[in-house]
Every structure is written in structure tokens, then in C-alpha cells.
Amino acid sequence: MLKKIRNFSIIAHIDHGKSTLADRLLEFTGTIAKRDMKAQILDSMDLERERGITIKAQAIRMNYKGYIINLIDTPGHVDFSYEVSRSLAACEGALLLIDASQGIEAQTLANANLATQAKLKIIPVINKIDLPAAEPEKIKEEIENIFAISRDEVILASAKEGIGISEILDAVIERVPPPEGDPDAPLQALIFDSHYDSFRGVIAYVRIVNGRIKAGQKIKMMGAGGEFEIQEVGTLKLGLMPQEELTAGEVGYVVANIKNVKECRVGDTITNLVKPAAHMLPGYVQIKPMVFCGFYPLAGEDYENLKDAVGKLQLNDGALFFEPETSAALGYGLRCGFLGLLHLEIIQERLEREFNLNIIATAPNVVYKVNLFNKEARYVDNPSMMPPVGEISSVEEPYLKLTIFTPSDYVGSVMDLSIDKRATFINMEYLDQKRVMLTFEMPLSEIISEYHDQLKSVTRGYASMDYELIGYKESDLVKLDILLNGEPVDALSIIVHREKAYYKGKKLVEKLKEVIPRHQFQIPIQASIGAKVIARENISAMGKNVLAKCYGGDITRKRKLLEKQKEGKKRMKRVGRVDLPQEAFLAVLRIGT
Amino acid sequence: MAAPSLYIHLPFCKKKCNYCDFVSYAGKEELIDEYVETLIQEIKLQLPTLDAPLSTIFFGGGTPTLLEPKHYEKILTTLSWKPATMSSRLPEIEITIEANPGTADLNKLKELRSLGINRLSIGIQSFHDHHLQTLGRIHSSSQALHFYEDARAVGFENISLDLIFALPDQSFEEWKKDLQQAIALNPEHLSAYSLQIEEGTPFWEMTNDKLKMKNEGKALNLPTEEVALAMYEYTIEALWLTGYKHYEISNFAKAGKECRHNLHYWQMGNWLGVGAGAHSHVDGKLWANVDSIEEYLIRKPATVSSRFPDEARRNELLFMGLRLLDGLPTEKFHGFEKEVAELIADGLLKEENGNYKLTKQGLYLGNLVFEKFV
Numbered sequence: 001m002l003k004k005i006r007n008f009s010i011i012a013h014i015d016h017g018k019s020t021l022a023d024r025l026l027e028f029t030g031t032i033a034k035r036d037m038k039a040q041i042l043d044s045m046d047l048e049r050e051r052g053i054t055i056k057a058q059a060i061r062m063n064y065k066g067y068i069i070n071l072i073d074t075p076g077h078v079d080f081s082y083e084v085s086r087s088l089a090a091c092e093g094a095l096l097l098i099d100a101s102q103g104i105e106a107q108t109l110a111n112a113n114l115a116t117q118a119k120l121k122i123i124p125v126i127n128k129i130d131l132p133a134a135e136p137e138k139i140k141e142e143i144e145n146i147f148a149i150s151r152d153e154v155i156l157a158s159a160k161e162g163i164g165i166s167e168i169l170d171a172v173i174e175r176v177p178p179p180e181g182d183p184d185a186p187l188q189a190l191i192f193d194s195h196y197d198s199f200r201g202v203i204a205y206v207r208i209v210n211g212r213i214k215a216g217q218k219i220k221m222m223g224a225g226g227e228f229e230i231q232e233v234g235t236l237k238l239g240l241m242p243q244e245e246l247t248a249g250e251v252g253y254v255v256a257n258i259k260n261v262k263e264c265r266v267g268d269t270i271t272n273l274v275k276p277a278a279h280m281l282p283g284y285v286q287i288k289p290m291v292f293c294g295f296y297p298l299a300g301e302d303y304e305n306l307k308d309a310v311g312k313l314q315l316n317d318g319a320l321f322f323e324p325e326t327s328a329a330l331g332y333g334l335r336c337g338f339l340g341l342l343h344l345e346i347i348q349e350r351l352e353r354e355f356n357l358n359i360i361a362t363a364p365n366v367v368y369k370v371n372l373f374n375k376e377a378r379y380v381d382n383p384s385m386m387p388p389v390g391e392i393s394s395v396e397e398p399y400l401k402l403t404i405f406t407p408s409d410y411v412g413s414v415m416d417l418s419i420d421k422r423a424t425f426i427n428m429e430y431l432d433q434k435r436v437m438l439t440f441e442m443p444l445s446e447i448i449s450e451y452h453d454q455l456k457s458v459t460r461g462y463a464s465m466d467y468e469l470i471g472y473k474e475s476d477l478v479k480l481d482i483l484l485n486g487e488p489v490d491a492l493s494i495i496v497h498r499e500k501a502y503y504k505g506k507k508l509v510e511k512l513k514e515v516i517p518r519h520q521f522q523i524p525i526q527a528s529i530g531a532k533v534i535a536r537e538n539i540s541a542m543g544k545n546v547l548a549k550c551y552g553g554d555i556t557r558k559r560k561l562l563e564k565q566k567e568g569k570k571r572m573k574r575v576g577r578v579d580l581p582q583e584a585f586l587a588v589l590r591i592g593t
Numbered sequence: 594m595a596a597p598s599l600y601i602h603l604p605f606c607k608k609k610c611n612y613c614d615f616v617s618y619a620g621k622e623e624l625i626d627e628y629v630e631t632l633i634q635e636i637k638l639q640l641p642t643l644d645a646p647l648s649t650i651f652f653g654g655g656t657p658t659l660l661e662p663k664h665y666e667k668i669l670t671t672l673s674w675k676p677a678t679m680s681s682r683l684p685e686i687e688i689t690i691e692a693n694p695g696t697a698d699l700n701k702l703k704e705l706r707s708l709g710i711n712r713l714s715i716g717i718q719s720f721h722d723h724h725l726q727t728l729g730r731i732h733s734s735s736q737a738l739h740f741y742e743d744a745r746a747v748g749f750e751n752i753s754l755d756l757i758f759a760l761p762d763q764s765f766e767e768w769k770k771d772l773q774q775a776i777a778l779n780p781e782h783l784s785a786y787s788l789q790i791e792e793g794t795p796f797w798e799m800t801n802d803k804l805k806m807k808n809e810g811k812a813l814n815l816p817t818e819e820v821a822l823a824m825y826e827y828t829i830e831a832l833w834l835t836g837y838k839h840y841e842i843s844n845f846a847k848a849g850k851e852c853r854h855n856l857h858y859w860q861m862g863n864w865l866g867v868g869a870g871a872h873s874h875v876d877g878k879l880w881a882n883v884d885s886i887e888e889y890l891i892r893k894p895a896t897v898s899s900r901f902p903d904e905a906r907r908n909e910l911l912f913m914g915l916r917l918l919d920g921l922p923t924e925k926f927h928g929f930e931k932e933v934a935e936l937i938a939d940g941l942l943k944e945e946n947g948n949y950k951l952t953k954q955g956l957y958l959g960n961l962v963f964e965k966f967v
Contacts, residue, residue, distance in 0.1 A: 544818055546958060552600060553616075563967050569964075
């Protein structure tokens with residue numbers, strides 16, 4: 001049995017053709033008939049298709065030449081690198097898919113490194129060789145230089161044109177080793193993904209490493225600790241295919257009346273409650289949110305709806321964190337934690353689209369470690385919870401190691417941009433004559449602003465990046481408060497590096513002056529550090545705002561005009577006596593972080 | 594309820610002005626005869642539904658002075674046709690006609706006056722020719738001055754002048770001159786409107802499609818809110834000093850010369866509007882006729898109007914009534930106690946002699962008050 005199984009995944013940069021290749025493999029093996037084919041079957045969420053990324057990994061089983069081949073998909077964004085590592089841990093091999101004209105990108109390297117660490121057999125595939133700009137020989141050289149894989153191992157393909165598909169499948173059978181494992185040993189099943197189904201509860205996607213699993217069995221989550229009874233197991237085709245049992249080496253799903261994805265975490269090990277395994281599988285980490293922001297309903301009465309909606313999304317998203325918080329300025333809301341900025345944006349968009357909520361998101365921030373004079377260390381995920389300046393001995397912030405691949409022409413621009421973002425240069429390496437790999441250390445908080453967009457812009461879209469967290473480092477950070485009408489607005493506070501505080505404070509008050517409409521009274525806008533005001537602007541009072549003409553024939557039209565004016569105010573958030581438009585919070589995001 | 598008013602809409606113009614969003618059409622003068630016939634039918638049908646004699650009549654436009662005296666003769670004869678409604682009291686009724694200086698000479702004015710029309714509202718807008726041009730007016734400043742003299746010569750003793758300020762490229766000094774010139778003519782009544790950029794007008798395009806207009810060199814350079822406010826403050830001050838009473842946001846009159854017809858609107862009295870696009874308000878119901886002249890002509894007079902959904906009419910009473918500087922009796926604000934308290938706290942509304950009325954700041958920021966009552 002084990003000898004006839006192959007488990008693999010595909011590592012690729014966005015747009016290098018992973019989903020198209022997956023579709024071709026499914027078609028070629030007859031797993032899905034051509035007429036049932038929706039373009040890019042693996043990206044099942046609308047948002048995924050729109051953004052061209054895979055948010056949630058999935059798996060699918062193919063039969064080919066008497067072998068069972070499981071393709072385990074991986075998320076394609078750096079925010080989800082932990083999930084990628086768990087998906088890879090469920091495989092013995094990986095296709096390294098590279099665009100024939102683009103070459104290797106930073107994220108591909110990072111994921112390939114993960115695969116190598118997990119001792120996966122790597123099969124390099126150069127895709128899109130049909131394109132006029134294809135340079136397969138140059139890419140082969142890159143593969144040799146960067147991965148130390150012989151160019152003879154490279155398969156040339158075009159997923160779009162169906163070129164190289166059978167070679168890829170043959171290589172998976174010949175080069176990827178069969179899974180090892182003992183069907184008679186105590187059960188160890190690796191959860192590499194899960195999703196919540198409103199009828200059946202959580203469906204866990206698993207790789208059976210040792211032992212066997214079947215309906216009726218009592219199981220235990222070795223990391224999270226929950227105990228459940230298996231209702232159904234099976235394999236994955238386009239839908240769920242129930243099976244009698246799954247044994248070591250197989251990939252499939254488990255349904256066990258689990259109510260919440262939090263009880264079924266990616267990376268956890270399922271074992272038999274009665275005859276448990278001695279150890280859980282390595283690599284399990286309870287992932288912690290890295291980026292936080294406040295979500296506030298525009299209409300106060302929507303608070304309960306917001307809470308319900310985030311709760312529903314959390315059922316299916318173990319990485320999403322939330323707790324109620326109250327802002328003096330914005331009222332009741334939620335403090336939410338995310339894996340990264342993309343994760344944040346996706347959740348915000350889903351709340352607006354799927355739950356029809358109008359929300360204000362405060363500027364995102366990282367979790368700061370604040371060391372107090374009394375030797376206490378406090379983790380602060382909300383700028384307004386920062387202890388008073390007098391109690392703080394030092395502040396630390398999360399740092400990451402940043403890897404950037406760029407054409408050598410842009411090295412100067414990338415350097416300037418990164419140094420401006422408080423990066424420390426570590427290393428530069430030539431990948432070939434025209435491309436270099438730059439390594440920096442940089443505060444995470446600088447990445448969550450618009451670093452990625454700016455990197456793309458200074459390199460005309462040619463650079464790619466990847467990062468990993470390396471821990472906390474001390475920084476000279478201060479809390480920048482914004483005061484409107486003399487009153488601090490807690491939801492506009494941000495934590496910034498002292499050297500940039502003046503510049504950002506100035507920019508911020510200027511921008512706020514632009515986006516906050518005139519009121520009946522003058523509104524002073526101030527930026528301050530502690531009690532010290534570092535920048536100020538005034539929004540002058542409204543001069544004249546009155547319908548000059550309103551006679552018998554004007555009533556209905558003018559009434560509509562007044563109604564429109566009134567509606568506009570309802571779309572703003574009232575803070576004290578000031579109506580704040582959404583753009584004010586956006587400004588803090590753009591300039592502040 | 595005060596005696597009802599009659600509004601007659603005459604939607605014909607030689608040329609549409611760049612700021613005008615009223616129901617009016619250029620180049621349809623050949624329809625005037627037929628239009629007047631239809632008007633007469635509508636008046637005959639609708640007038641008997643009013644249960645009291647008329648107190649005012651207003652010929653508005655469009656450009657009413659584009660019509661010939663014979664048209665007015667027909668209409669006014671029709672109105673006298675049912676003696677119980679008015680007839681013998683005709684001289685006591687305020688009968689206003691809106692006039693464009695470019696469309697009537699001494700003889701026409703004389704005939705109109707002799708038909709019993711006793712109030713003239715002249716669209717001066719500006720005494721600066723370059724501003725008149727920007728506005729798209731068809732007359733010059735000197736034409737307007739002659740027109741005023743002619744009107745006085747033929748016996749109009751109740752004349753109102755319309756002026757607009759905060760015009761594109763207008764300086765504070767220019768407005769001062771305009772206003773002083775108007776005061777020097779000594780009219781009984783003055784309307785001074787701050788220019789409003791209305792949707793669907795050429796001015797709207799020029800301010801809302803800035804990039805395109807800049808390329809074509811047509812972008813409007815409007816005075817800032819501060820300058821517009823200074824012009825308005827100056828207007829109020831200057832007219833008060835010369836004996837005009839400020840009685841509505843944009844209207845000023847010598848003692849007893851307030852426009853009775855318009856007061857009727859602001860007090861939400863009963864009025865009947867006839868003609869294309871005319872609005873009526875009778876016994877708490879508000880309705881409007883079709884805007885298109887052609888459709889108005891085709892339809893039977895009984896079917897030209899459509900009612901607006903019957904919402905709380907009281908709200909209109911509030912935002913219309915607060916335009917008057919005397920305000921409205923406090924008891925009319927029942928149910929709006931919270932809004933009133935906020936507005937008083939914000940210094941926009943005050944209580945005086947049993948009325949709520951706009952404060953000085955409320956006058957400048959009236960929309961912040963009005964929006965609370967829609």
C-alpha cells in the first residue's frame with residue numbers, strides 16, 4: 001500500500017501558474033472531467049480568485065498509473081508561512097514551479113528552503129515556456145546556483161498549453177519517495193488544514209503518519225487537548241469521499257463533531273485516546289497574531305452584529321483573534337489580531353461584503369514589549385494601552401529578517417527605501433549577473449505599512465520579498481497622540497520611532513486637516529508626544545452654508561439636498577463634537593504606521 | 594389660513610443662463626400661444642377648487658416678459674371671469690411679474706402696467722458687464738438701468754431687484770459697487786442671492802469636472818467661503834443702514850413692501866401653481882405639474898400634475914418657516930425638542946417673543962439648522 005502512494009505539493013510565486021498546473025494535473029489524471037472544470041478549481045473563495053492567491057490550503061487525490069497521488073495545496077502569501085510549513089510536512093515531495101520569464105522570486109526561495117528543511121524531494125519545473133519572453137536556460141542556471149539542483153532534473157512545461165504534464169506526473173512517481181510509516185503503530189495524524197462546515201462542524205484535513213483512523217474511534221488532540229469521537233473519515237476528490245478507514249501514508253479528512261477550528265489547530269497531532277502515541281509530531285506552534293487593529297461599527301447599534309460576524313469568521317479561521325474593547329472616541333468595538341496585513345484586509349473585506357457591515361478600522365500595529373522600571377514586562381497590542389512615559393524603561397518591537405530579490409539596477413533604490421524604513425543592511429549576494437539577493441533586518445511595524453507596495457514601485461514591479469520573524473529588539477519608540485479640539489482621540493494614537501515622530505506628526509495633522517470637513521466651529525488638530533505638542537493645524541470654521549433660494553417650486557429638491565447632507569454625516573463617526581470621516585483613519589494607516 | 598395665492602409658470606427663455614436650474618426652455622417661443630390657451634384651461638379647472646379669493650398672483654419663469662401683453666390680457670381676463678373669486682378686488686391684489694431687462698421696452702411695460710400688474714421683479718443680477726457675460730445674461734448693465742427708468746416712468750411703484758453675489762472672479766469691491774448701485778436706484782425690495790452651483794447647469798460642470806474645464810480654460814474661480822460670508826455680512830449691514838428690513842435669508846424690503854406672494858411660500862400657506870413644472874400646496878398636499886412643455890400641452894389639464902408622497906408636511910413648514918427672520922412659534926416644534934435644544938446649545942437657534950428663530954450664525958449656517966428638520 002505505502003509504496004503506491006505519493007504526497008506532494010507545489011511551491012510557486014504568485015502568478016507563476018500554480019493553480020493552472022493543478023487544474024491540468026486533475027484533468028490529465030481524469031480526476032475531474034473537463035466539462036466539470038471551473039477555471040482554477042483550488043481557489044474556491046471568490047476573494048481568492050480576485051486576488052489571485054490561495055488563502056486556505058486544500059488537498060485532492062488523483063489516481064495515475066496505479067498510484068495514489070495526493071496534491072496538497074499551500075497558501076501563497078507570506079502571512080501564512082506557518083500553514084505552508086505544515087502542508088509541506090504532510091508531503092514527501094514538492095514541485096518547484098518557476099515562471100520561465102520571471103525567474104526565482106524571494107518567496108519561492110523561502111518556501112523551497114522550508115521544503116528542504118522538511119527533507120522533501122524537490123522537482124524543479126519551469127512553467128510558461130511557450131511565452132516569447134521565456135528564458136529557460138537562464139532559469140536553469142538560477143536553479144543550479146540557488147538550489148544546487150542539476151539542470152538535468154528540470155522539467156520544461158506550459159500548464160496553459162498542456163506541455164510537460166505527463167513528465168511531471170511521471171517524475172512525481174519516480175522521484176518522490178513513498179511515505180514511511182507503520183499502520184500498526186499508535187495513531188499520529190498531522191492536521192495540515194481545517195475548515196468549518198455549518199452542518200458537520202470542523203472538517204480536518206490530515207496526513208496519517210502512523211497508525212490508522214476510522215469512524216467510532218475516540219481521539220485526542222495532542223496539542224490543544226480536546227477529545228472527540230470520529231464520525232467519518234475519507235479521501236478528498238472534488239468533494240468528500242467517505243472511506244472505511246485511513247492508514248499510515250494516506251491523506252484525507254476527518255469529521256468528529258468538532259465545534260470550532262480553535263480546537264482543531266493546524267499542525268496539531270490527532271492520536272488514539274485509548275492507545276495514544278508517545279509523542280506528538282514535531283513543528284506544532286500555536287500561532288499568535290502579529291498585527292492588531294480595532295474594528296468599530298459606524299453605527300453604534302451594529303456592535304452586536306459585528307461581534308457575531310467576527311465570531312462566525314473565527315469558526316473557520318484559527319488565526320483570527322478578537323476581544324471586545326472600548327474606545328473613548330469610538331465607543332464599543334473589537335480588538336482584532338491577524339497574521340499579517342493581508343489577513344487583516346481579507347477579514348475587513350469579508351465583514352463588509354458578506355455581513356454588510358460598515359466598519360472603521362483603526363491603524364494596524366504590532367505587539368510591543370514594554371519594559372517598566374519596576375522590572376515588569378508588558379505586551380501592548382493597542383497604542384492607547386501604552387503605560388505612561390515615566391514608567392517605561394525601554395520598549396522592544398518585533399524584528400524580522402527580510403529577503404529581497406531584485407534586478408541589480410534597483411539595488412540603490414531598494415537600499416534607500418529600506419534604510420528609510422529603519423532596516424539594517426545585512427548582506428548582498430548575486431544570483432546571476434543581473435539579479436541580487438539583499439538581506440536586511442527590519443522592524444515588523446515598517447512592513448505592515450506600505451513597504452511592499454513601495455518596493456514594487458521603486459523596482460517597477462520586479463522585486464519580490466519574503467520575511468521571517470527573528471524576535472524582539474529594543475527601539476526608541478514613542479506614542480504619538482492626536483488631539484482634536486484639545487481632546488485626545490485614542491483611536492488615532494500610534495506608536496512611532498522617535499526620529500520619525502516629528503515628520504509623521506506633521507504629515508498626519510496636515511492630512512487630517514484635508515479630510516475632516518469644516519464644522520460650525522474651528523477645530524485645532526494637534527499631534528503630541530506626552531504633553532508636548534509637536535505639530536498643529538487648524539480647520540477653520542465653516543463660513544457660509546445656507547440655501548440662498550427656496551421658493552414654492554424648490555421645496556422637494558432642496559429637501560432632498562438637505563437629506564443628502566444629513567446622510568453624509570451619518571457615514572461619519574462622531575467623536576466629541578467632531579464628525580470624523582473614514583478617510584481620517586485611513587490617513588493614520590497611510591502616514592502613521 | 595390666509596387667502597390663497599396663484600403662481601403662473603412661463604417656462605420660455607431666449608437663452609438659458611449658466612447658473613439656472615429652473616424649468617425653462619430656450620427656442621420654444623412658437624409654443625407660447627398654445628401654452629397660454631392650455632394655461633387658461635388649467636386655471637378654469639383648478640381655480641374654483643380654492644375656497645377663498647386670491648391674495649397674490651405671480652408670473653414667474655423662465656422669462657415672463659418674453660410673452661406679449663395680449664397673453665397677459667387673456668390670462669387676467671380669465672381670472673376676472675369668476676367675479677366671486679376676485680375681479681373687483683383686483684387692485685388690492687399683489688400681482689408680480691418677473692422681468693428680464695433684455696426683453697421689454699417702454700411700450701410693453703406700459704401695457705403690462707395698464708393691465709393691472711402692479712409689482713415688477715427685475716433680474717439685474719450684476720451691474721458689471723463681464724459678470725453678466727459669465728452668468729450668460731442677455732442684457733448689459735446700461736440696458737438694465739434704462740429698463741428700471743422706463744418701469745418707473747410707466748408707473749410701477751413696487752419694484753424689486755434681483756442681485757447675485759459670490760460670482761466667479763468677483764471681488765469684494767465689485768460686489769460693494771453692485772449693491773451701492775442698486776441702493777442708489779431706491780427700489781422697494783431687494784433680493785440678494787449668494788450664487789449656488791446647481792446640478793445640471795453649465796456652472797455645475799465647470800466646478801465638478803475641473804480637470805476637463807481647466808484644459809478648456811473654463812474652470813470657475815469662485816470666491817472662498819470666507820469672502821462669500823464677508824459679502825453677505827456687508828449686504829445685511831448696508832441694507833439695514835439704508836432702511837431695508839432683512840426679512841428672509843436673501844430678501845430685504847422697505848417697510849410694508851415684503852413680497853406677500855413669497856411670504857406665502859415660507860409660511861406654507863395655500864398656493865396653486867399652474868403651467869409646466871409648477872408646484873402647488875393646498876390643504877397640506879404638495880404636488881407638481883410635468884416639467885415638459887410638450888407633455889403639458891398634450892395632456893388634459895386635469896392630468897398634468899402628480900402628487901408627492903404624503904410625508905409629514907410639518908417638516909417643510911419648519912425648514913421653510915425658519916428662513917424668515919421672525920422664525921416660527923415654538924409650539925410648531927413639538928416632537929423636535931432634542932434637535933431644538935442642540936441647535937440652541939450650538940448657538941444657531943434662539944427663542945424670542947414665543948418664536949424660535951435663527952441666530953446671526955444660524956443665518957450663515959442655515960443648512961445645519963434645516964437638516965435637523967428633514
